[in-house]
Amino acid sequence: MNTLSEQHVAHARIAALRAAMQRQQVHACLIPSSDPHLSEYLPERWQGRVWASGFTGSVGLLIVTLDFAGLWADSRYWAQAEAELAGSGIALMKINTAGSLQYVEWLAQNLKPGQRLAVDGAILGLGIARQIEQALQSCGASMAPECDLLQEVWSDRPPLPDAPVYEHLPPYATQSRAAKLAALRAEMRAQDCAWHLISTVDDIGWLFNLRGADVNYNPVFLAHACIGLEQATLFVGAGKIAPELAARLAADGVTLQAYEAAFPAFAALPSNARVLLDPRRVTYGLRQALPAGVSVVEAVNPTVFAKSKKSAAELAHVRAAMEQDGAALCEFFSWLESALAQGAVTELEVDAQITAARARRPGFVCPSFGTIAGFNANGALPHYRATPAAHARIEGDGLLLIDSGGQYLGGTTDITRVVAVGQVNAAQKRDCSLVLQGMMALSRAQFPRGLKSPMLDAIARAPIWAAGIDYGHGTGHGVGYFMNVHEGPQSIAQTTMPEAHTAMEEGMITSVEPGIYRPGQWGVRIENLVYARHAVSGQFGDFLSFETLTLCPIDTRCLDLEILRADEKAWLNAYHQEVQTRLLPHVSGAAREWLLLRTAAV
Numbered sequence: 001m002n003t004l005s006e007q008h009v010a011h012a013r014i015a016a017l018r019a020a021m022q023r024q025q026v027h028a029c030l031i032p033s034s035d036p037h038l039s040e041y042l043p044e045r046w047q048g049r050v051w052a053s054g055f056t057g058s059v060g061l062l063i064v065t066l067d068f069a070g071l072w073a074d075s076r077y078w079a080q081a082e083a084e085l086a087g088s089g090i091a092l093m094k095i096n097t098a099g100s101l102q103y104v105e106w107l108a109q110n111l112k113p114g115q116r117l118a119v120d121g122a123i124l125g126l127g128i129a130r131q132i133e134q135a136l137q138s139c140g141a142s143m144a145p146e147c148d149l150l151q152e153v154w155s156d157r158p159p160l161p162d163a164p165v166y167e168h169l170p171p172y173a174t175q176s177r178a179a180k181l182a183a184l185r186a187e188m189r190a191q192d193c194a195w196h197l198i199s200t201v202d203d204i205g206w207l208f209n210l211r212g213a214d215v216n217y218n219p220v221f222l223a224h225a226c227i228g229l230e231q232a233t234l235f236v237g238a239g240k241i242a243p244e245l246a247a248r249l250a251a252d253g254v255t256l257q258a259y260e261a262a263f264p265a266f267a268a269l270p271s272n273a274r275v276l277l278d279p280r281r282v283t284y285g286l287r288q289a290l291p292a293g294v295s296v297v298e299a300v301n302p303t304v305f306a307k308s309k310k311s312a313a314e315l316a317h318v319r320a321a322m323e324q325d326g327a328a329l330c331e332f333f334s335w336l337e338s339a340l341a342q343g344a345v346t347e348l349e350v351d352a353q354i355t356a357a358r359a360r361r362p363g364f365v366c367p368s369f370g371t372i373a374g375f376n377a378n379g380a381l382p383h384y385r386a387t388p389a390a391h392a393r394i395e396g397d398g399l400l401l402i403d404s405g406g407q408y409l410g411g412t413t414d415i416t417r418v419v420a421v422g423q424v425n426a427a428q429k430r431d432c433s434l435v436l437q438g439m440m441a442l443s444r445a446q447f448p449r450g451l452k453s454p455m456l457d458a459i460a461r462a463p464i465w466a467a468g469i470d471y472g473h474g475t476g477h478g479v480g481y482f483m484n485v486h487e488g489p490q491s492i493a494q495t496t497m498p499e500a501h502t503a504m505e506e507g508m509i510t511s512v513e514p515g516i517y518r519p520g521q522w523g524v525r526i527e528n529l530v531y532a533r534h535a536v537s538g539q540f541g542d543f544l545s546f547e548t549l550t551l552c553p554i555d556t557r558c559l560d561l562e563i564l565r566a567d568e569k570a571w572l573n574a575y576h577q578e579v580q581t582r583l584l585p586h587v588s589g590a591a592r593e594w595l596l597l598r599t600a601a602v
Contacts, residue, residue: 010054010088016153017052017064027115027141028107029149030132031062034123036283037201037222040486041215044158046123048150051157055084057383061103062090065110072103075472076383079519096472104128104135113140121145122263122285129284145284160259163213165221165240167248168205168482172363172409174313177209178252180306185229187302193276195269196227196301200281202484203303208234208254211482217369218484219407224262224286226269231255235262263289270294278304300501304489307480309507314481315531317410318509318549321363322529325406325413326551326579327586328357328364333419333553334594340421344395347373347386350402358406368405368412368485375400375421379523382473382515397422399432399522399558405485412480414511415550416527420557428524429560430467431516435524436559437463438514440571442475442492442546443528446535449542450505452498453490460492460514471515479509479529506544508532526554551579553598561602573601 017029035046041058049055049062053069057077063070069090073081081092095102107117117136121129124145133143150157167173184207188196198204201220205211212221224235230253237259241249246256257265266286269275271293277286278301290296310318332354339345350373358364374384375394379401386392394400400421405414418432442460453476460475474493477486489501490508504510513527530546537543553576561569576599583595 010052010085010090013052013153014064014069014089017149018066020149020152021064021066021118024118024144024147024149024152025116026118026144026147026149028063028065028111028117030103030107030117030119030124031064031150032119032124032128033059033061034125034283035222036122036224036285037199038123038125038281038283039201039215039218039220040484041218043161043215043222045160047158048154051154052150053085053090054088055081055090057081057084063103063107068110070103070106072100074100076381079381080383101128101131104131107132107141108135108139111136111139111141115141116144116147117141118144118147118149120148120150120285121288122148122283124284126279126282126284126287145288160222160237161214162237162240163221164242165210165212165236165245167245168209168211168409172317172482173209174311174317177207177249177254180207180209180303181227181232181252181254183306184227184302188227188229188276191276191297191299193274193297194229195273196276197266197282197286198225198227198301198303199283199286200278200301202480202487203281203301203307204234206307206480206483207303208249212240213366217367217407219365219482220484222259224259226262226265233257233265235259235265266290300489304501305505307483308478308487308489309505310481310509310531311507314411315507318481318531321406321408321411322413322549322551323582323586324361324363324408325358325415326583327591328361328406329354329415329417329552330583330587330591330595331360332357333598334590336419337594338590340394344393346393347375347378347391348388350394350400351386351404354402354404361406361408363408363410365407365409365482368407368414372401372403372416374523376522377520379418380517380519380521381523382517382525394421397424399424399428399524401523401525403525403527407482407485409482412482412485413550414479414485414527414529415552416513416525417552417555418524418526418558419555424558426560428522429558430563431469431518431522431524432526432558433560433563434464434467434469435514435516435526436554436572437564437568438475439512439526439528440568442512442514443530443548444546444571446543446545447504448540449534449544450503451544452500453492453502453504453510454494454496454498456492456504457494460512461494464514464516469516471517473515475514476511479511481509504532504544506532506534509549510546512546524558548575551582553579553595555598556600556602559602569602576601
């Protein structure tokens with residue numbers, strides 16, 4: 001819960017925003033969780049919603065008027081938001097899903113004719129901006145996208161990050177920069193476009209075989225790119241790219257310009273240019289920077305599809321990374337069980353120990369997201385994060401949910417396991433068994449190639465639905481190759497529209513992570529990464545199935561084996577046999593003993 005000093009800070013910052021609104025003659029201010037690249041994890045400079053509200057969840061949107069302040073957050077963050085907003089004067093506006101546009105409806109209902117909404121257009125997604133504009137027109141209000149009030153009131157706003165950019169090199173980079181650029185230009189020619197603008201940092205990092213550390217967990221750097229049919233320009237912070245790397249980029253036809261020069265350069269494109277851009281992956285400000293006469297082709301970035309389909313060479317590296325990650329987890333879990341036998345462990349120690357185990361593995365770079373370690377009731381919060389000020393001791397009886405992952409030079413991992421602490425009761429075992437059945441059902445599925453990925457969601461939910469239970473998050477997300485742990489275009493989620501670009505294709509790596517959450521009691525989520533591979537071809541076309549990539553035992557102490565069918569037990573035993581076979585060469589001592597114990601057949 002907020003302290004009195006934190007409440008005072010939130011009141012003062014909202015008051016400062018309102019004073020700036022009056023000076024700028026605007027009547028409302030919208031602060032999204034966004035940056036000029038529409039990133040999931042934001043550099044501190046664009047953590048304006050956190051700064052103004054005190055709500056530290058990774059997703060949320062703040063709206064301030066002269067007499068109201070509200071924070072829109074989905075169900076994953078309600079408990080956290082209620083605690084962090086307490087006493088701040090900011091109302092929690094509950095929405096059911098992260099993609100909800102209820103705040104747009106609220107704006108249309110509450111703004112009056114002639115009133116103006118301040119928002120920084122440079123960080124507002126183009127698609128969302130269009131919907132806001134349309135909603136405001138219906139009520140006679142308007143948007144002021146040039147009005148970045150944070151720049152006026154945030155006196156100690158952090159600067160741009162300055163971490164160096166480095167090259168992702170062979171053998172892990174399995175395709176050259178020149179080859180990727182050539183393939184992209186072929187797609188541009190197919191769209192009859194001479195220019196392509198990219199702002200999403202994962203697309204840029206993948207295309208140029210570059211990596212960085214400008215945000216937590218994802219090995220990316222802030223940049224914009226302008227790709228022509230002959231040359232490419234990378235707009236990146238001064239000093240971030242060493243002269244030797246700049247020379248190698250130049251040899252591939254890539255020139256460097258200052259990060260701040262991007263929008264002026266876009267504005268200077270030929271007035272008759274034909275430009276390819278992705279309306280889901282550029283901001284309103286970028287689109288407005290283009291000259292009036294430019295012809296814009298709106299389509300998904302070709303790089304989104306290209307990087308989502310991992311090559312055979314990349315998959316070989318991913319499998320090797322999974323073995324190293326699994327070995328690290330064996331070391332961690334053997335430590336955990338030993339530590340629990342000697343006394344209580346805290347959720348914070350879980351994070352420290354699991355990261356340390358991964359750091360001892362070759363090719364490890366950093367965690368792929370903040371570790372979630374939630375014991376009993378904390379496990380019922382899907383995006384729970386233990387902090388020094390608020391965390392639990394792991395003692396007594398119950399379930400410990402651990403969701404973690406690593407960035408390796410040869411791949412990105414993401415895994416969730418639930419482990420037994422003390423005695424596990426019958427209701428907890430039932431929930432764990434149902435979730436495992438859901439995970440196995442989708443992992444074992446065979447389906448037509450090109451099936452819209454959201455349609456797969458029901459396969460994992462079916463065993464859980466059959467028990468009259470559901471969960472509030474998606475079942476699976478795409479995973480990058482030493483890149484963002486969340487990537488598209490595929491998304492196994494019932495709230496995602498099954499559009500053409502969401503098709504599941506061979507080579508895609510996706511998570512499978514159903515769950516059950518009982519507020520105030522416990523949470524269960526079991527997650528593996530899988531990749532889509534060719535299964536069969538015939539009269540009815542090509543079919544795909546999944547290969548499970550993640551290698552880590554599933555705690556059978558948490559299961560009610562009477563619930564599992566014979567074929568499900570067979571799948572579990574076969575999975576554990578593969579885990580054992582592939583991880584044994586990488587572990588020794590206590591970790592080896594733990595692996596043999598936890599992969600015993602049921």
